[in-house]
Each structure stands twice: as C-alpha cells, then as structure tokens.
Amino acid sequence: MLNIVLFGPPGAGKGTQSKKLVEEFKLIHLSTGDLLRSEIQAGTELGMEAKKLMDAGKLVPDAVVIGMIRQKLQDNKQAEGFIFDGFPRTQKQAEALDELLENEGTSITMMLALEVEEEELVKRLLERGKESGRADDQNEEVVRERLVEYENKTAVLRNYYQQQDKFQGVNGQGSIEEVYQRLSASIAAAKQD
C-alpha cells in the first residue's frame, strides 16, 4: 500500500494538491478538515463543538479526529492506499495513526512536507476567505493563530517522521501545477522502491 502524509502549515496547499494526487495515484483522500466541515454542515453535536474551536483557529481534540480516521480506515479496507491531508497534526495523532495502520498490516510510506513562507500562507488563506465563506479564513488574527498552533503542536511531527527516515521536504511555492509536478515525482519515485 502507498500511504502518504501530506504535511505543511495551513494554506500550504495540502487540500489543493491532495485532490489532484488521488486521481493520478488511485488513493483515497482523507482530510480531517473536510470531515469536520461535513459534521458542521450536518449540524451534529460533534460539528458544533468543533466549529467553536476551528473558528478560533484552535485544533480540535485528538480523540475526535482519531475516531474519524479510525472509522474511515474501517470503511475503506480494499483501498490501494491513502493520502492523509491535515492529519496527523499532533504527536498523539501520529502515534495513533501508526497503530491503526499496523493493525491493518501496513504503515506510512512517507511524509511529504510542503514548505511555504509565512506571509505567502497568510495571503493565500485571506484570499480564499473572500470567496469560500470559511470563517477561519476571513480574519487575519485567526489565520495567524492557526500558524501559531501549527508551530506549537504540529511542526514537531517533522522530527517524528525524520526519525523513521520517512520525511521529505517539498518546495510549496510556485504555481499549483509546479508544486503538483514536484509531489507527483516524489510519489512516483517512492512507488518504484
């Protein structure tokens, strides 16, 4: 199986690139951000709790997102592989993911980390906020809080995957197509190993 963690700060292009990569490599796209937004849309209790945190730029509790991913892995037992987009975001989530995949007799192939300068991230997210109506993209303070959460809780995962020799940095600046070509080449190379 080919299991990719697509990593990077908010606005790095994870969601954008995942949608393109899953078509080429026939993988299942699992985005915890999308799953949480579906819960909000459906008006569930979980969605309402998550919304308060997301609108403030905070991460939702580990148990919530781990539970969602566990369910999705159960639902997709025949998959040829997964792209994890926006998950894991904490060390606890990364450990849980390793355990869940081990139970299925598989593991993470690699982490591809999109690297983008901070001011470019803020610009992209505020730009999306104008069109998408996403509350967490509309306020610069919230956008910057998400970047702080990322530095405090998520950036450590670079070390986690480096220690397993699975980390690969990718330049996330340039056009969407240019970034896509870089990611696609890295995955194609990993597939041949």
Ligand code: B4P
């Ligand atoms: P997510 O939905 O994961 O969203 P994101 O990280 O903010 O950005 P995303 O990766 O989707 O956007 P992209 O860069 O593709 O998270 C939202 C919230 O959900 C979190 O803040 C948190 O509260 C919660 N959450 C989700 N997962 C969680 C977890 N595991 N644990 C706890 N909480 C969790 O794109 C951004 C914009 O840039 C787009 O408009 C795009 O068009 C543009 N763009 C992309 N590539 C570009 C390029 N090369 N050039 C110019 N623009 C580009």
